[in-house]
Amino acid sequence: MDSRQQKALLIDPGARDRIWCVDCGAELTDKISRQRRRGPECDPEPRTGYDRHDIDQDPIPGL
Numbered sequence: 058m059d060s061r062q063q064k065a066l067l068i069d070p071g072a073r074d075r076i077w078c079v080d081c082g083a084e085l086t087d088k089i090s091r092q093r094r095r096g097p098e099c100d101p102e103p104r105t106g107y108d109r110h111d112i113d114q115d116p117i118p119g120l
């Protein structure tokens with residue numbers, strides 16, 4: 058693991074440290090982008106995790 062990366066994590070996990078997209082360099086302001094370190098335009102994964110969770114649950118039959 059990169060020691061510089063470890064040090065950055067130790068500074069203050071609660072601080073709003075600035076994170077930029079690893080692909081295009083745009084500053085990431087939303088939580089999901091910051092976690093993935095990729096902006097919406099560069100992220101291959103869809104941002105609809107909650108929607109996918111709902112789809113996984115079958116609708117209750119008989120309604």
Ligand SMILES: [Zn+2]
Binds near residue numbers: 078081095
């Ligand atoms: Zn980007």
